[in-house]
Amino acid sequence: MTSVHLDLGHASYDILIGSNLLADVSPIVRLLPLPKVAVVTNVTVAKLYLAPLQAALEAQGVSVLPICLPDGEAYKTWETLNQIMDQLLASRCERKTTLIALGGGVIGDMTGFAAAIYQRGVPFIQVPTTLLAQVDSSVGGKTAINHPLGKNMIGAFYQPRLVLADLATLHSLPTREYAAGLAEVIKYGLIDDPEFFVWLEQNMGRLMARDTTALAYAVERSCRNKARIVIADEREEGQRALLNLGHTFGHAIEAGLGYGTWLHGEAVAVGMLLAARASHLLGQLSEADVARISRLLQAAGLPVEAPTLGFERWLDLMAQDKKVEAGRIRFVLLRAMSQAYVTHLDTAQLRQLLS
Amino acid sequence: MTSVHLDLGHASYDILIGSNLLADVSPIVRLLPLPKVAVVTNVTVAKLYLAPLQAALEAQGVSVLPICLPDGEAYKTWETLNQIMDQLLASRCERKTTLIALGGGVIGDMTGFAAAIYQRGVPFIQVPTTLLAQVDSSVGGKTAINHPLGKNMIGAFYQPRLVLADLATLHSLPTREYAAGLAEVIKYGLIDDPEFFVWLEQNMGRLMARDTTALAYAVERSCRNKARIVIADEREEGQRALLNLGHTFGHAIEAGLGYGTWLHGEAVAVGMLLAARASHLLGQLSEADVARISRLLQAAGLPVEAPTLGFERWLDLMAQDKKVEAGRIRFVLLRAMSQAYVTHLDTAQLRQLLS
Numbered sequence: 001m002t003s004v005h006l007d008l009g010h011a012s013y014d015i016l017i018g019s020n021l022l023a024d025v026s027p028i029v030r031l032l033p034l035p036k037v038a039v040v041t042n043v044t045v046a047k048l049y050l051a052p053l054q055a056a057l058e059a060q061g062v063s064v065l066p067i068c069l070p071d072g073e074a075y076k077t078w079e080t081l082n083q084i085m086d087q088l089l090a091s092r093c094e095r096k097t098t099l100i101a102l103g104g105g106v107i108g109d110m111t112g113f114a115a116a117i118y119q120r121g122v123p124f125i126q127v128p129t130t131l132l133a134q135v136d137s138s139v140g141g142k143t144a145i146n147h148p149l150g151k152n153m154i155g156a157f158y159q160p161r162l163v164l165a166d167l168a169t170l171h172s173l174p175t176r177e178y179a180a181g182l183a184e185v186i187k188y189g190l191i192d193d194p195e196f197f198v199w200l201e202q203n204m205g206r207l208m209a210r211d212t213t214a215l216a217y218a219v220e221r222s223c224r225n226k227a228r229i230v231i232a233d234e235r236e237e238g239q240r241a242l243l244n245l246g247h248t249f250g251h252a253i254e255a256g257l258g259y260g261t262w263l264h265g266e267a268v269a270v271g272m273l274l275a276a277r278a279s280h281l282l283g284q285l286s287e288a289d290v291a292r293i294s295r296l297l298q299a300a301g302l303p304v305e306a307p308t309l310g311f312e313r314w315l316d317l318m319a320q321d322k323k324v325e326a327g328r329i330r331f332v333l334l335r336a337m338s339q340a341y342v343t344h345l346d347t348a349q350l351r352q353l354l355s
Numbered sequence: 356m357t358s359v360h361l362d363l364g365h366a367s368y369d370i371l372i373g374s375n376l377l378a379d380v381s382p383i384v385r386l387l388p389l390p391k392v393a394v395v396t397n398v399t400v401a402k403l404y405l406a407p408l409q410a411a412l413e414a415q416g417v418s419v420l421p422i423c424l425p426d427g428e429a430y431k432t433w434e435t436l437n438q439i440m441d442q443l444l445a446s447r448c449e450r451k452t453t454l455i456a457l458g459g460g461v462i463g464d465m466t467g468f469a470a471a472i473y474q475r476g477v478p479f480i481q482v483p484t485t486l487l488a489q490v491d492s493s494v495g496g497k498t499a500i501n502h503p504l505g506k507n508m509i510g511a512f513y514q515p516r517l518v519l520a521d522l523a524t525l526h527s528l529p530t531r532e533y534a535a536g537l538a539e540v541i542k543y544g545l546i547d548d549p550e551f552f553v554w555l556e557q558n559m560g561r562l563m564a565r566d567t568t569a570l571a572y573a574v575e576r577s578c579r580n581k582a583r584i585v586i587a588d589e590r591e592e593g594q595r596a597l598l599n600l601g602h603t604f605g606h607a608i609e610a611g612l613g614y615g616t617w618l619h620g621e622a623v624a625v626g627m628l629l630a631a632r633a634s635h636l637l638g639q640l641s642e643a644d645v646a647r648i649s650r651l652l653q654a655a656g657l658p659v660e661a662p663t664l665g666f667e668r669w670l671d672l673m674a675q676d677k678k679v680e681a682g683r684i685r686f687v688l689l690r691a692m693s694q695a696y697v698t699h700l701d702t703a704q705l706r707q708l709l710s
Contacts, residue, residue, distance in 0.1 A: 010365070078437065089504040095677060117472070119677045120499065120510045121590075144475065149444040155475045156511065235476075322450060322474050 002216070004223045006139070008234050011159035015139055015223050019212055021166040022049065025056040028125055031161050034096040035062045037125075040084060040111040041102040042071040045129055048172055049102060053127070065091050069107070074260040076106045076146045078154075084114040098123040098161075104130035104177070105137035105264065109155070112143030116158035126160045129169040131181025132265050135188075135222035138163045140230040140243075146259060150320045151251045157235055165223075167215050179301035180265025182207065183246075183272070185218050186296055188225040190272060191242050194338035196221055197296075204299040242340045245332040246271030249306075252317035256309045269302035278345060278353050279334040289337050306354070314354050315347065357571070359578045361494070363589050366514040370494055370578050374567060376521040377404065380411040383480055386516050389451040390417045392480075395439060395466040396457040397426040400484055403527055404457060408482070420446050424462070429615040431461045431501045433509075439469040453478040453516075459485035459532070460492035460619065464510070467498030471513035481515045484524040486536025487620050490543075490577035493518045495585040495598075501614060505675045506606045512590055520578075522570050534656035535620025537562065538601075538627070540573050541651055543580040545627060546597050549693035551576055556647075559654040597695045600687040601626030604661075607672035611664045624657035633700060633708050634689040644692050661709070669709050670702065 001018030016027060029035075037057060041050055046068050054064045067087050069080055088097070099122060101111035108126055115124035128138035144155025170178065185207075189197030199217075200207070206214035226243065233240040250271030253262055276293045279285040294304050309317070318329050328344045335341050345353075356373030371382060384390075392412060396405055401423050409419045422442045424435055443452070454477060456466035463481050470479035483493035499510025525533065540562075544552030554572075555562070561569035581598065588595040605626030608617055631648045634640040649659050664672070673684050683699045690696050700708075 078433065082433065085502060085509060086504075089502055089508060089675070092675065113472075117468075117509050117511055119508060120497065120512055142475065147440060147444055149441075153444060153474060154440060154472050156472055157475055320444070320447065 002220050004220065004227050006227045006231065008159060008231060011141070013159065013161050013163065015163040015165060015227070017134070017165045017167065017216060017220050017223065019167045019216075021164050022053060022056070022127070022168070025053070025060060027162060027164065028100070029057070029060045029062060031123070031125065032062065032098050033123060034094070034098075036065075036093070036096070037062055037098045037100050038065040038067055038088060038091070038093055039100045039102050040067045040069065040107060040114070042069045042107055044071045045103040045107070049129060049169065053102060065093065069110070072260050073106055073146070073254070073264065074258075076110055076259070078145060081110055081114060081145050084110065085118060088114070088118055093118070093122070095119045095122055098125060100125045100127055101138075102127045102129065104128065104133045108133050108138050109142070109144050109152070112141070112158050112160065113145055113155050116143055116156035121158070124158065124160045126163040128163065128165055130173055131170055131178055131219075132184055133181075134165040134167075134170070134219050135181060136184040136226065138165070139223055139226045141234065150322070151255055151259070153322065165219060167212060167219065170215060171210060175301065176263060176266075178210070180263040182300040183265035183269040183297070183302055185222050186300065187243075187245050187268065187272060188222050190293065190334065190338060191225070191245055191340040192338055193221070193225055196225070197338055201292075201296055204296065208299070208301065241330065241342050242332055245340050246273075246275055248318055248321055248329065248331050249274045251321050252309070252314055253307060255320070256313060256317050257307055262303075262307070266303050269297045269300075270304065270306050273297060273304050274306060274353060275331065275333050278331065278349065281349065281353060282333070284336060285334050292337075311351055311354050315350065357575050359575065359582050361582045361586060363514060363586060366496070368514060368516050368518065370518040370520060370582070372489075372520045372522065372571060372575050372578065374522045374571075376519050377408060377411070377482070377524070380408070380415060382517060382519065383455070384412070384415045384417060386478070386480065387417065387453050388478060389449070389453075391420075391448070391451070392417055392453045392455050393420040393422055393443060393446070393448055394455045394457050395422045395424065395462060395469065397424045397462055399426045400458040400462070404484060404524065408457060420448065424465070427615050428461055428501070428609070428619065429613075431465055431614070433500060436465055436469060436500050439465065440473060443469070443473055448473070448477070450474045450477055453480060455480045455482060456493075457482045457484065459483065459488045463488050463493050464497070464499050464507070467496070467513050467515065468500055468510050471498055471511035476513070479513065479515045481518040483518065483520055485528055486525055486533055486574075487539055489520040489522075489525070489574050490536060491539040491581065493520070494578055494581045496589065505677070506610055506614070508677065520574060522567060522574065525570060526565060530656065531618060531621075533565070535618040537655035538620035538624040538652070538657055540577050541655065542598075542600050542623065542627060543577050545648065545689065545693060546580070546600055546695040547693055548576070548580055551580070552651075552693055556651055559651065563654070563656065596685065596697045597687055600695050601630055603673055603676055603684065603686050604629045606676050607664070607669055608662060610675070611668060611672050612662060617658075617662070621658050624652045624655075625659065625661050628652060628659055629661060629708060630686065630688050633686065633704065636704065636708060637688070639691060640689050647692075666706055666710050670705065
């Protein structure tokens, strides 16, 4: 087991990474202010991991309220959030009841947001069971739900007290979801970790085979990269925006096709490639570098062709994103390989890129 | 104009108190990161103050999105909150759009919560137009909406950047709402300010006549009391709970009769008297002191008789409140006049009190 520490001053927590961590719940139990938790999960994950987690907690004297939601990004809504609230209230959960998110990014984002606003805030623990959640969404305290007019539009910055990333859970992931997680792993290499990018080029075969040692390394290095950026800028007033590499395009794809049609990681993969192409158009990245990125994404089983949305629709969807400042759409591009930076593109540039 | 400063380290702001403050919006404009605001108000307040506020802001080059909600505690719900979100998104409000709450406690609580969660947090300014909002709900960063199973169950601690309390707006308040605000004013005297309690006994006539000098003094002293307590304990881990004097009983009355039947301040008035009676049962407060409190509440036009809910219903409603710890219901009682403290009451004591 390795551990990445995230210290934000007002909040500080460990990300524990290892195989079969769910077999020992004492790191969770140690942090509970009251021996009472609500485990929020979805129907798919519940079948695999809810019973053992619940049994392990109960064996240590913790009372467990399981809250089981439908599975999928399409359910990351007010209505589903309200189901959590209803059950917490019906079971009279108090301010010291801890919420545990057991699942992927959708469950983590919704449970974190529920913890942020239930009785103005209750303790919260992340148990991510997808690669995407382990390397990205469970770390850093961004929580949210979607709105028909935009992704993650309603949410809070709310840090967990612990992230428990059990690599064993990744073996049950469907291929497509696993690949979607690799998109965020590749992102860290592209933002500012060239050594990691090369490592990924050399080890994608092992990662695709879900080799435990390679996975442990990739998850830990991703978490370290993310932790470093979040510590420097928790509320995204500066460099945290770099983590959005591929996301302005990606969110437009997700919203444009309807949430859940493309997985978030798939949309981000194409978004990163579009960012690379835009960087090439600006003369910052060679054709060869763009091809290198495309090859790595393909090796990870990710799409590299943007869906056809039509230029006006692209523009409209991106203008709706949170990444808008004073009416200009913000993008993360590459100054060179592994040198991401924040900028704005004008309509003419976007038209050239997207048509 | 007087000013009370509230410094919480991570957040720091002024509460400006005076007559006709709305005539000069420069203290608001100075704080805007972008010349764009959404003014959230209700149909009643809009008729009185929206047009002049909007005109004054626009005269200084600020673009204003007015969001007008229905009036009343019954609308402090998910559904109404969603109306705010829908309009912010439809108008493409960004992270630097400031939300201004123009109205009483319901508008302030909902707007503050909307600001806390819209795009994970946008700037927020309080312009309270009721006495209750000026002396209590606009100060200290508690924001929330109600849930069918309990009051203020869903919310956030989220501080405004400015509170602008224009005493002139109090002249338009209906008598019942004005009295409801006085309940919270009296509360500060009861918690730990005996000198203020005596001042209130001597000056209730002037306050009932809405004498500007007396009002300015009462609002400022109330805000200073509240600011001191909030600074010491922003997240209600200790002494901030004293501000809930009368509120465990009060919330039960509000929920039990249906939100909006009794005004919050009316329910708190009776709640404070019940707390005083409980303190008397425990031998801590004399019959004369209880009578003194009752007289002051009556002089302020407030109810002093609890509604008939039935003991089991009382118990059930109070057990649902946020003020529950490890299954025990928390109450704020009086050790003596103006010496509030936090304790728990058992069922037998509650039965004696409430039947």
